Amino acid sequence: MSEQPIYIMPEDTKRTTGREAQHNNIAAAKAVAQAVRTTLGPKGMDKMIVDSAGDVIVTNDGVTILTEMQIEHPAARMIVEVAKTQEDAVGDGTTTAVILAGELLKRAENLLEQEVHPTVLARGYRLAEIEAQKILGKICENVSIENDSLLRNIAITAMTGKGAESDKEELAKLIIAAIRKVSQGNKIDKDDIKVEKRVGNENSELIEGIVLDKEKVHPGMPTYIENARVLLLDSPLEIKNTEIDAKIQITDPAQLTAFLDQEERTLRLMVERIKDTGANVLLSQRGIDDMAQHFLAKAGILAIRRVTKSDIERLAKATGGKIISNWKEVSYSDCGSAGLVRESKIGENNMIFVEKCINTKSVTILVRGGTEHIAEEIKRAVTDAIGDLAAVVKEGKVVGGAGAVEIKVARELRNYANQLTGREQLAVQAFADTLEIIPRTLAENAGLDPIDVLTQLRAAQEIWPGINVATGKVMDSWQAGVIEPLKIKTQAISSAAEVAEMILRIDDVILGHEKKGNPNRMEV
Ligand code: ADP
Numbered sequence: 001m002s003e004q005p006i007y008i009m010p011e012d013t014k015r016t017t018g019r020e021a022q023h024n025n026i027a028a029a030k031a032v033a034q035a036v037r038t039t040l041g042p043k044g045m046d047k048m049i050v051d052s053a054g055d056v057i058v059t060n061d062g063v064t065i066l067t068e069m070q071i072e073h074p075a076a077r078m079i080v081e082v083a084k085t086q087e088d089a090v091g092d093g094t095t096t097a098v099i100l101a102g103e104l105l106k107r108a109e110n111l112l113e114q115e116v117h118p119t120v121l122a123r124g125y126r127l128a129e130i131e132a133q134k135i136l137g138k139i140c141e142n143v144s145i146e147n148d149s150l151l152r153n154i155a156i157t158a159m160t161g162k163g164a165e166s167d168k169e170e171l172a173k174l175i176i177a178a179i180r181k182v183s184q185g186n187k188i189d190k191d192d193i194k195v196e197k198r199v200g201n202e203n204s205e206l207i208e209g210i211v212l213d214k215e216k217v218h219p220g221m222p223t224y225i226e227n228a229r230v231l232l233l234d235s236p237l238e239i240k241n242t243e244i245d246a247k248i249q250i251t252d253p254a255q256l257t258a259f260l261d262q263e264e265r266t267l268r269l270m271v272e273r274i275k276d277t278g279a280n281v282l283l284s285q286r287g288i289d290d291m292a293q294h295f296l297a298k299a300g301i302l303a304i305r306r307v308t309k310s311d312i313e314r315l316a317k318a319t320g321g322k323i324i325s326n327w328k329e330v331s332y333s334d335c336g337s338a339g340l341v342r343e344s345k346i347g348e349n350n351m352i353f354v355e356k357c358i359n360t361k362s363v364t365i366l367v368r369g370g371t372e373h374i375a376e377e378i379k380r381a382v383t384d385a386i387g388d389l390a391a392v393v394k395e396g397k398v399v400g401g402a403g404a405v406e407i408k409v410a411r412e413l414r415n416y417a418n419q420l421t422g423r424e425q426l427a428v429q430a431f432a433d434t435l436e437i438i439p440r441t442l443a444e445n446a447g448l449d450p451i452d453v454l455t456q457l458r459a460a461q462e463i464w465p466g467i468n469v470a471t472g473k474v475m476d477s478w479q480a481g482v483i484e485p486l487k488i489k490t491q492a493i494s495s496a497a498e499v500a501e502m503i504l505r506i507d508d509v510i511l512g513h514e515k516k517g518n519p520n521r522m523e524v
């Protein structure tokens with residue numbers, strides 16, 4: 001009896017297996033790391049990304065670059081996820097995390113070629129990661145968050161090499177003031193600090209309250225309201241019900257008038273209900289019908305539409321108001337309060353300021369930059385610095401930057417590797433070598449000889465041996481004020497190791513059909 005081949009998948013399924021699958025995945029991961037590598041550190045370069053609509057972004061920020069790049073390869077997208085995780089957890093260190101992941105896989109590839117089995121490698125990386133976390137916990141410094149000059153150094157380190165470079169002293173002061181305002185002991189929610197941007201050469205400023213890049217919807221509305229009662233709405237103030245698409249057939253003009261009258265009556269009723277709550281400010285996440293705008297203006301209500309969801313949530317917290325979905329159900333007690341709501345001209349356009357709120361733990365840093373692109377990049381740098389300071393307020397632990405922490409952990413990991421027997425030892429050594437990609441890249445990006453720099457750093461006696469990117473010599477990062485939160489490093493190392501292990505364990509890539517609407521489809 002001749003053997004029949006058995007097909008378990010459709011014939012056109014693309015599939016790669018074994019070494020080839022591994023090789024492809026690793027190549028994709030390396031390509032992602034390569035894409036952001038030149039942006040690392042104080043001398044890092046920027047990237048210009050142009051989207052299909054012709055919009056341009058100029059940035060140095062790892063996660064921004066990768067999310068804008070529209071990466072498709074599944075393994076590459078797993079690396080992009082590392083950047084996103086880092087962004088959510090800390091906000092800073094996204095480039096570091098991606099570079100580490102790429103380098104772990106590159107080193108793994110060398111070992112695979114030497115016939116080290118991928119599961120042995122993955123296990124070795126696991127061991128190394130656990131040990132690296134232990135080492136970090138041991139070598140980090142405990143600091144007091146009362147220490148202003150330390151917080152300044154951390155903020156400046158975060159902003160070095162970004163668009164914010166020239167104003168960094170001024171910005172660091174604003175960021176520290178904001179952090180002090182919203183934190184209580186070691187409790188802090190970094191979302192309490194909003195960063196808003198505007199083109200202009202004026203100084204950036206800290207506003208106690210929430211600033212919205214919006215204008216009132218109708219010129220007849222007030223622009224300055226003291227003791228404001230604020231109503232927050234997350235549904236449209238319009239007649240159209242977007243969920244049901246109804247067609248109305250009108251056969252004679254009287255019907256049309258009746259229909260329009262009906263519409264007007266409903267809008268009028270909506271505004272009446274809102275007015276009855278005593279609200280004099282309406283902030284809506286959705287649209288507001290033109291006629292409703294007119295009625296609101298007549299009622300003396302300042303209304304803003306299309307406020308982002310995150311801002312509406314912030315406003316709810318700050319003013320103590322409830323977010324209302326149904327205008328029919330609004331009542332007096334749903335309103336929040338703010339001492340002052342005003343519209344003021346900032347630069348070319350108006351902005352809305354919601355100030356003197358009940359919950360004073362809401363602030364906005366309004367950053368200014370000479371052009372849209374610069375303002376945008378300063379905003380990203382400031383957001384990174386806020387994330388770093390928030391992490392330090394929470395944990396009270398920091399490390400020396402400029403490659404110092406990576407050099408120190410690599411040293412101790414090598415000692416640990418020497419105690420191991422078996423092939424895991426090779427993986428742990430590769431892990432240690434991987435960490436040195438950070439000082440190596442900092443040197444490369446500064447136009448220095450990376451080998452020269454690494455040999456110096458490895459032999460250095462400083463407590464925190466970092467690279468002085470101006471001179472190419474070793475410096476003590478701590479004394480130089482290059483200080484970063486511990487959290488950046490613990491998070492970057494853990495997610496880089498995790499994704500490397502995951503990719504190493506894949507030996508079969510099956511590209512199935514497009515399965516539209518399949519809830520079981522895995523999204524990477
Ligand atoms: P990431 O997205 O990983 O935060 P950055 O471009 O912000 O990437 O670069 C961070 C790296 O730059 C860190 O390793 C940090 O220690 C280093 N760095 C920051 N400031 C300095 C400095 N003044 N001298 C040397 N290295 C610095």
Ligand code: MG
Pocket residue numbers: 092093094158384
């Ligand atoms: Mg950074």
